[in-house]
Amino acid sequence: MRKTFGYVFYIAGGLLLSFAAGQYAIGVLRADQARQAWDSAEAKATVALARSVAFHHGKREPIVDGAPVARLVIPHIDLDEIVLEGVGDEELNAGPGHLPGSAFPGERGNAVISAHRDRHFNHLDLLEAGDTITTESGAIRQSWVVVAKRVVDKDAPALVRSIDPVLTLTTCWPIRYLGPAPERLIVTAKPLPRRDQRVAARS
Amino acid sequence: MSFRRVILLALAIGIPQVGRAQFTTFIPPRNKAADSAKATTAVAQKTKTDSVINAQLTNMKTWVDSAAGVAAPPLAATDTAAAPSNTPVIVADTAMPAAGTRAPATASNLPLIALTGFGLLVVGTILVGGARPARQRA
Numbered sequence: 001m002r003k004t005f006g007y008v009f010y011i012a013g014g015l016l017l018s019f020a021a022g023q024y025a026i027g028v029l030r031a032d033q034a035r036q037a038w039d040s041a042e043a044k045a046t047v048a049l050a051r052s053v054a055f056h057h058g059k060r061e062p063i064v065d066g067a068p069v070a071r072l073v074i075p076h077i078d079l080d081e082i083v084l085e086g087v088g089d090e091e092l093n094a095g096p097g098h099l100p101g102s103a104f105p106g107e108r109g110n111a112v113i114s115a116h117r118d119r120h121f122n123h124l125d126l127l128e129a130g131d132t133i134t135t136e137s138g139a140i141r142q143s144w145v146v147v148a149k150r151v152v153d154k155d156a157p158a159l160v161r162s163i164d165p166v167l168t169l170t171t172c173w174p175i176r177y178l179g180p181a182p183e184r185l186i187v188t189a190k191p192l193p194r195r196d197q198r199v200a201a202r203s
Numbered sequence: 204m205s206f207r208r209v210i211l212l213a214l215a216i217g218i219p220q221v222g223r224a225q226f227t228t229f230i231p232p233r234n235k236a237a238d239s240a241k242a243t244t245a246v247a248q249k250t251k252t253d254s255v256i257n258a259q260l261t262n263m264k265t266w267v268d269s270a271a272g273v274a275a276p277p278l279a280a281t282d283t284a285a286a287p288s289n290t291p292v293i294v295a296d297t298a299m300p301a302a303g304t305r306a307p308a309t310a311s312n313l314p315l316i317a318l319t320g321f322g323l324l325v326v327g328t329i330l331v332g333g334a335r336p337a338r339q340r341a
Contacts, residue, residue, distance in 0.1 A: 006330025009323045016320025020313045087307040099307060101298025110299065116311040157303030170306040178315045184306040 023093060027119070030094035034068040034082040066091055069098050070105050070137040072113060077123040087114050096120050096169075103165070105135035106142040106191070110162040114170045117181070121171035124185060125149075133167060133189050144189035151183050158186050165191045 063069060065086035073080045087097040096115035103109030115121035133144040144167045151173050152158045159168060167189040172181030 002330050002333065006327045006333075008327070009330060010327030013320045013323030013325075013327055016316050016323065018320075020317035020320060023313050087309070089311075092309060092311070093313075097307070112306075114307045114309050116309050118311050118314050121309070152306070154308070155305055157300075158306055159299065160303040161299050161301060170309065172308065172310040177310075178318065179310070181308070181310040186306060 027093040027095075030066075030090075031082065034084055034095060038068045038071060038082045065100070066094075070113075070135055072096055072105075073134040074127070074131070075134075076131045077126055079120065079123070081115075081120050083113055092116050092119075099159070102159070102168075104137040105144075105167055106137050106140040106165060108163060108165055110159065110166045110168055111135075111137075112159055112168045112170065117172045117175040117177075117185075121169065121185075122175060124169060124171050124187060125173075125175050127169075127187055132192070133169075135167065143192040145192050146187060146189045148186075148188040150186050150188075152186055154182055154184055156184070158184060167191075 063085045065084075065088060067085045068082045069085045070083040071080070072083050081095045083096045083098050084091045084094055085098050085100065087099055091097040092115060096113050098104070099112035099114060102112040105111040105113075115124075117124075127146050127149060129146050129148065131146045133146065135142050135144065142165075150158075154172075159170070169187040169189070171185050173183040173185040174181070175185070
């Protein structure tokens with residue numbers, strides 16, 4: 001009887017571990033595909049088109065969830081990831097997600113990017129005011145400087161509109177914690193002046 | 204009639220004529236071509252002013268609608284005065300609620316699942332391994 005329970009536990013544990021490992025593997029695979037799509041410039045063109053439509057008509061063309069929309073580079077925590085549209089489980093499993101409805105990085109407005117605390121933003125708490133962030137979205141490359149870091153309740157309306165360009169990075173808090181997170185870590189960055197440059201011109 | 208009376212009579216007749224000539228306003232005939240050009244210019248100026256005011260009001264309405272979370276109607280493509288090239292300040296995050304929104308939940312269950320699986324593996328290993336001596340004794 002004891003041996004039977006042992007085998008049941010053994011099999012159940014193996015299945016759970018396999019499931020978790022499989023999800024991580026799928027995330028890595030999708031992240032790699034997103035990077036390839038981003039490097040092919042097709043994704044950049046999609047974002048540039050959406051940005052152009054929004055600029056001239058005040059309404060953004062919807063981008064399908066899971067599509068690569070930006071590149072996020074944070075040298076201080078050694079992060080270089082492709083941001084996908086959407087903050088669902090599938091998107092966040094593959095990479096940081098861009099909150100639908102928020103601005104793209106570099107646009108006027110609040111650009112919100114979220115990621116799992118145990119994956120891409122597992123060192124987000126190490127960021128301090130003054131650290132720099134670089135984003136590429138469409139044809140715009142923008143450098144940012146971290147100006148604030150705060151922890152808020154999970155139900156707090158911490159993401160607000162902005163007339164000026166703002167980059168907001170969010171993840172769950174505490175970072176080293178299992179289960180549903182009671183709080184959120186919010187990192188706010190402002191654009192660095194005179195650092196806008198066209199990616200196309202640079203490359 | 205003396206010469207002096209003749210002079211006085213002449214002055215009495217001539218002075219009012221001179222005075223009337225001084226106070227008579229000369230009204231030239233209307234130059235219809237010039238009036239037409241002025242009217243055209245005035246109409247064009249008024250149209251331009253109205254168009255600019257309309258553009259300003261449209262932009263203001265866009266801004267107010269943006270602040271209120273209402274999608275603004277697209278500007279007419281043919282109304283070039285309403286869409287000046289240097290003024291479109293479109294905030295791209297208008298889909299976000301004006302009162303703010305919660306940060307998305309980014310707590311992944313995978314670590315918990317993996318830890319649970321690892322725990323079950325350990326327990327299973329102990330149970331299976333612990334049963335082996337009993338079997339060997341048997």
